[in-house]
Amino acid sequence: MVPAPAPRTAVTAAPARAWRPVPAPAADAGAVAVVGLAGRYPGAADLDAFWDLLASGRTPVREVPAERWDWRTARTRGGGYARWGCFLDGIDAFEPALFRIGPRDAALMDPQERLFLEVAREAFETAGYARHTLAGTHGGPRVGVFAGVTANSHLLAQRDARAAGADNPEYAVTAAASVANRVSHAFDLSGPSLTVDTMCSSSLTALHLACRALLDDEADLALAGGVNLYLHPDRFAGLCALGMPSRGDRTRAFGAGGDGFVPGEGAGAVVLKRLDRARADGDTVHAVIRATGLNHGGGTGGYTVPNPRAQAALIEATLRRAGTDPWTVGYVEAHGTGTELGDPVELRALALAFEEAGRAGPVRVGSVKSNIGHGEAAAGIAGLTKAILQLRHRQLVPTLHAERLNPKLGLEGTALRVQTSAEPWTVPDGPRRAAVSSFGAGGANAHVVLEEYLEEPSGTADPAPYRGAVPVPGPVLVPLSAPDPDRLRTVARNLARVAGDFALADIAYTLHTGRDRFAHRAAVVARDEAGLRAALLALADGTAHPALVTDAGQDGADPDARAWVAGGDCPAPAGGRRVPLPVTPFARERCAPPDATTSPLPLTDTVHTPASRTVTARLGAASRWVADHVVDGQPLLPGAFHPELVHEALLSADENPYRTVIHDLLWPRPAAGLPMEVRTELGEPDERGARRFTTAVGDTVVAQGRTEPAASPAGPVRPLLVYRPDDLDTHLGDAEPGPFYEAFAAHGFAYGPLYRTVLRAVVHGEEVTAELRLPEGEDPDGRHVLHPALFDGACQTAARLLLADGPGAPRPGCGRSPSTGSPSTHPSPAGSTSTRDASGTTNAPASTSSTCG
Numbered sequence: 001m002v003p004a005p006a007p008r009t010a011v012t013a014a015p016a017r018a019w020r021p022v023p024a025p026a027a028d029a030g031a032v033a034v035v036g037l038a039g040r041y042p043g044a045a046d047l048d049a050f051w052d053l054l055a056s057g058r059t060p061v062r063e064v065p066a067e068r069w070d071w072r073t074a075r076t077r078g079g080g081y082a083r084w085g086c087f088l089d090g091i092d093a094f095e096p097a098l099f100r101i102g103p104r105d106a107a108l109m110d111p112q113e114r115l116f117l118e119v120a121r122e123a124f125e126t127a128g129y130a131r132h133t134l135a136g137t138h139g140g141p142r143v144g145v146f147a148g149v150t151a152n153s154h155l156l157a158q159r160d161a162r163a164a165g166a167d168n169p170e171y172a173v174t175a176a177a178s179v180a181n182r183v184s185h186a187f188d189l190s191g192p193s194l195t196v197d198t199m200c201s202s203s204l205t206a207l208h209l210a211c212r213a214l215l216d217d218e219a220d221l222a223l224a225g226g227v228n229l230y231l232h233p234d235r236f237a238g239l240c241a242l243g244m245p246s247r248g249d250r251t252r253a254f255g256a257g258g259d260g261f262v263p264g265e266g267a268g269a270v271v272l273k274r275l276d277r278a279r280a281d282g283d284t285v286h287a288v289i290r291a292t293g294l295n296h297g298g299g300t301g302g303y304t305v306p307n308p309r310a311q312a313a314l315i316e317a318t319l320r321r322a323g324t325d326p327w328t329v330g331y332v333e334a335h336g337t338g339t340e341l342g343d344p345v346e347l348r349a350l351a352l353a354f355e356e357a358g359r360a361g362p363v364r365v366g367s368v369k370s371n372i373g374h375g376e377a378a379a380g381i382a383g384l385t386k387a388i389l390q391l392r393h394r395q396l397v398p399t400l401h402a403e404r405l406n407p408k409l410g411l412e413g414t415a416l417r418v419q420t421s422a423e424p425w426t427v428p429d430g431p432r433r434a435a436v437s438s439f440g441a442g443g444a445n446a447h448v449v450l451e452e453y454l455e456e457p458s459g460t461a462d463p464a465p466y467r468g469a470v471p472v473p474g475p476v477l478v479p480l481s482a483p484d485p486d487r488l489r490t491v492a493r494n495l496a497r498v499a500g501d502f503a504l505a506d507i508a509y510t511l512h513t514g515r516d517r518f519a520h521r522a523a524v525v526a527r528d529e530a531g532l533r534a535a536l537l538a539l540a541d542g543t544a545h546p547a548l549v550t551d552a553g554q555d556g557a558d559p560d561a562r563a564w565v566a567g568g569d570c571p572a573p574a575g576g577r578r579v580p581l582p583v584t585p586f587a588r589e590r591c592a593p594p595d596a597t598t599s600p601l602p603l604t605d606t607v608h609t610p611a612s613r614t615v616t617a618r619l620g621a622a623s624r625w626v627a628d629h630v631v632d633g634q635p636l637l638p639g640a641f642h643p644e645l646v647h648e649a650l651l652s653a654d655e656n657p658y659r660t661v662i663h664d665l666l667w668p669r670p671a672a673g674l675p676m677e678v679r680t681e682l683g684e685p686d687e688r689g690a691r692r693f694t695t696a697v698g699d700t701v702v703a704q705g706r707t708e709p710a711a712s713p714a715g716p717v718r719p720l721l722v723y724r725p726d727d728l729d730t731h732l733g734d735a736e737p738g739p740f741y742e743a744f745a746a747h748g749f750a751y752g753p754l755y756r757t758v759l760r761a762v763v764h765g766e767e768v769t770a771e772l773r774l775p776e777g778e779d780p781d782g783r784h785v786l787h788p789a790l791f792d793g794a795c796q797t798a799a800r801l802l803l804a805d806g807p808g809a810p811r812p813g814c815g816r817s818p819s820t821g822s823p824s825t826h827p828s829p830a831g832s833t834s835t836r837d838a839s840g841t842t843n844a845p846a847s848t849s850s851t852c853g
Contacts, residue, residue: 030323030571032211032289033278033453036127036271036580038119038223038789039385040084042264042372051389052395055422059371060251061086062260064236072658076651080240081781084249086264086373091115091229093588098483099186101634107591109688110154111181112267112294116147116227119267120183123223125285127271128514128578134722135222136190141220144191146210147180148202150377156232158593166593179227191219197377199440200335202226204380208269208292208446214274225269228378239263240781242304244441246338251374253336253367253416254343254409254773255402261337264373268381270388282577285453287388290433293318297443304441306342311349314445315437316356322449326354327361329397330418330427331448333383333436336367336373338401344408346439359562364419370400380438380446387434391452394432396425475525475572478508480539481518487585488520489540494582496536499529502579507532509576515584517568522780523549523561611685613652615645617678625788628752631746637671637678638755640792642695642703643682647785649693650707653682657785665705671697680701728760730768735760740770743803744796754778757793761800770797 037047044050053060063083064071071083094114096106098121106114124134134140134381155174158166176195184193192213196206203226212223230236245260254259278285295314299306319326335346347365354363368386375382388397398421405411405418440446464802472827480495482488482698499507499518506527522539526532526547538545552566563786564570566715619625619637626635647657671678676697683692688708695703740761741751753775763772772793779787 007373009748013525017766018111024105028274028279030321031275032272033216033275033283033285034270034287034289034388034450035057035278035283035285035578036123036125036129037269037286037385037388038122038126038265038583039211039244039268039382039519039527040088040115040119041266041268041375041382042088043371047385047389047415048361049788050385051393052694054368054386054389055395056394057371057398057400057422059086059250059373059400061373064230064233065089067092067531068230069233069659070656071233071236071261073651074236074782075781076239076647076657076785077233078783079227079233079358080237080245081247082236082240082263084246084262085230085236086266086371086575088115088265088267090588092592093586094118094591095587095589096306096591098621101186107593108158109182110152110178111229111231112149112151112154112177112229114591115229116225116269117182117186119225119227119269120145120187120223120643122583123225123269123271124187125514125582125583128270128510128580130223130514130516131187132516132685133513135188136411137161137188138337140188140190142191142723143184143187143189144210144213145180145183145193145221145225146206146213146222147183148197148204148377148380149176149179149195150197150199150202151228151230151235151313152176153232156234159231175310183223191222198444199442199445199448200374200376200379201438201440202377202380203445204292204384204438204446204448205294205438207272207289207380207384207448207493208294210272211292218271219400220277222272223269224272225267225381226377226379227267228376229265230263232361236263242441244337249550250401251338251367251369252401252406253334253338253370253399254365254406255370256404256406257338258338258343258406260339261369261374264369264375266372266375266378266382268378268385270381270384272473284577284579286580288431288453289448290324291318291322291449293321293447295445297445299444299642299713306349306439307443308345308349308352309439310443311346311439311445312352314447315350315353315435318435318449319353320448324433324449324451326426328426328427328430329354329433329435330590331364331366331387331390331432331434332416333377333387333434334365334367335437335439335536336365336369336399338367338369340406340408343406344410346380347411347414350414350437351411356414362417363588364396364414365416365507366397366399366419367564370402374730375567377681379748380436383436383438384448387436387450391432391434391450392424394425394452395425470847475527477558477560477564477570478504478524478526478548479511479515479521479570479851480523480570480586481520481521482517483520485520488522488540490585491582492522493540494585494619496540496583497535499536502529502581503576504529504532505573505576506579507576507581510578510581512570512573514578514581514634518584521565521568523558523564523570525549525561542788560690581791611653612682613649613692614679614681615649615652616680617645619674619676619678621674623674624752628754629792630750630752631670631749634672634747635674637676637697637702638788638792639667639703640788640795641678642680643669643786644784644788645678645695646682646693646705649680649682658732661710663706665703667703669700669702670700682707689849709807728769728771731736731764732760732762732771735762740796740800743800747803751796751797754798755789755792757789758779758796761797766795766801768800770794770800772797 007052039047041050044053052290061084065087091111094106096103096201099117110327113582134143142150144742180195183705198200200207207224210222213219214222246262251261264753293314297310300307396419399419400492402420429456431451436448482491524532524535524547531547535547540550549561552562560570626637629636680695685691690708692706694701740758759771
């Protein structure tokens with residue numbers, strides 16, 4: 001239960017404990033301004049969409065996209081249990097020419113480099129800075145780049161591509177350092193450039209280093225952020241080996257039932273400048289960073305075990321360094337990974353820190369991970385961006401899946417309250433303040449204290465933060481440019497949408513200093529925002545307007561406007577400041593590694609690798625696969641075992657068993673006696689991709705058939721068996737499992753625990769309905785494509801009607817059709833059962849089903 005918020009008088013009361021903030025000689029000393037920001041997060045192509053996602057309480061969680069990898073195949077290969085995540089779309093799309101990169105280099109670059117380049121460009125444009133104003137070789141400012149990067153799975157993906165014959169020898173030069181260095185190179189920046197890896201705290205650590213570079217006068221401007229993409233299933237496998245991801249599709253930060261995080265992707269960046277310089281230079285300030293801090297948890301009970309006292313010490317020290325009253329911090333964007341024990345540890349640290357600081361009133365706590373998953377290196381910048389957006393909109397957004405709180409949080413008697421609903425963010429006096437925490441799995445902690453920037457004294461009406469220029473008399477030349485005509489029209493339309501939000505002089509100044517001079521240009525000579533908007537819409541629609549100049553020879557046009565259209569040069573505006581205008585859109589060009597054209601061998605031109613595969617299963621003297629399946633007193637290997645060996649043979653041949661159909665599956669002979677060695681051989685594919693297969697024990701063939709690619713090899717997998725768990729109770733009523741297996745026992749079938757997968761079954765005329773479930777603890781990660789015990793349970797269900805006449809009735813045989821006694825030709829499509837939810841409904845007409853019992 002969440003304690004009720006304390007009255008406002010308690011929030012503003014003097015602290016109970018002594019508080020000695022570090023004295024500040026001036027209000028702006030040690031403060032850093034956020035003058036630009038950009039980001040791309042799951043379900044949100046820009047920060048406007050990101051805010052909509054947060055404010056509406058949505059999450060874009062989904063299964064691993066097919067274009068990344070097939071999570072079913074990866075899981076079967078031992079790639080871990082995780083199948084849910086929050087993913088970005090279009091990570092293979094890029095515009096190489098915009099960054100002066102060749103197509104081949106762009107195709108082989110780590111997609112994280114490409115993505116961070118795009119986000120960096122957007123962040124610089126929102127800050128009002130273009131490449132020609134940043135270039136260090138042309139006397140520009142010292143601009144530092146600090147990027148948080150943890151994952152490097154691009155190396156694995158490119159290694160696999162090269163092993164398959166791709167012509168990509170350059171892949172080995174991929175390095176995390178390139179994420180920062182590529183930005184510095186592309187924008188000709190001369191300040192510090194480094195990539196940071198402190199695990200999950202990487203991007204907030206990068207932010208701290210950027211702030212220190214500014215305050216120590218090592219840089220005049222800095223870009224800080226992080227990026228995270230999942231490009232290879234081994235990344236998921238590693239997380240699962242540590243038990244970090246949730247087994248479900250939710251990150252329950254501070255919520256009951258939290259079992260880990262949903263992996264997430266994203267990229268974000270902020271442009272930073274010392275606050276005093278930002279004020280002097282006329283930058284738009286989105287938020288003020290009052291203090292940052294780092295520490296380490298030291299030795300704990302385990303490498304990934306957090307230290308709450310170290311976290312509390314960091315938070316307390318950062319609050320002191322901020323030089324602000326801690327009781328004015330109204331919101332904390334917490335790390336919040338959604339684990340039963342980790343979340344209480346973090347909130348205990350927060351409670352300790354604010355108790356030491358004398359914070360008595362309600363401190364709202366939330367986590368962006370409940371929306372977009374855990375972005376690892378991008379998690380800190382995502383949390384910081386969420387905090388800045390809440391400051392901008394003066395609204396608190398909900399943390400999802402925490403309506404029922406984790407009962408171990410222990411919030412009673414503390415100032416903390418989990419924010420589970422959207423509400424206005426009101427304060428009695430002064431600016432709104434927030435803090436952001438980011439804690440690395442290895443113990444590296446980072447914390448930030450920030451506040452909203454108020455140009456006007458507090459207590460006034462809602463300020464217009466982007467309107468600050470003194471009106472300029474006379475018409476104003478507004479220069480526009482883009483790489484192509486279509487984007488020039490898009491730029492005009494986007495700018496028309498916000499023309500009324502900014503002063504005319506500010507728009508002109510920002511476009512002049514904060515955009516590159518592209519080949520396609522136009523100009524508007526406007527006297528007010530209404531005239532500007534009308535001319536911009538005319539440009540977007542391809543029509544004429546008296547204030548619009550699109551031709552250098554246009555009669556009667558302003559000479560400066562014609563000069564801009566002709567050569568991309570015009571006088572700088574007489575007044576104005578930088579404001580966050582819509583950014584230049586990117587062209588989307590697919591960047592993929594080149595196809596294989598040469599052999600990696602010194603003499604050979606082409607290579608043919610045999611596509612046939614043989615897999616072997618060695619079953620010991622006590623193997624449950626045989627010992628739990630006894631017919632007439634003799635342990636037998638069930639026929640349901642053999643399709644799974646075929647699936648594993650397909651996997652070894654780099655074919656997807658979930659997109660393959662098994663036809664004409666026959667069981668000529670039973671397999672008896674332990675120990676035994678079961679061998680499945682997959683033949684070479686024919687021109688259609690079909691293969692023959694045989695399974696043998698010694699020299700005895702015990703199964704055979706053929707495989708074919710599914711009719712629709714692309715798109716979602718659509719199994720032929722459709723589970724209807726919601727209908728089970730309706731169909732099954734009060735059915736009990738006992739009579740089901742008693743009937744089989746009466747006919748000589750003795751099933752051990754492994755094969756007792758039918759929980760309930762009931763006969764409806766010529767149809768049998770059953771609920772199937774694997775034994776507790778069996779295949780917890782769902783690695784089997786078609787678990788033999790579940791398949792055998794389906795066969796048992798199909799055979800149930802044949803046992804209705806008592807012990808003297810004919811018995812179903814292994815692989816024999818009950819109606820004719822001839823070998824069965826029952827097709828078994830791979831993927832027709834789902835081991836990820838080992839329960840379901842099987843409806844099988846007895847006259848057409850075969851049994852593998």
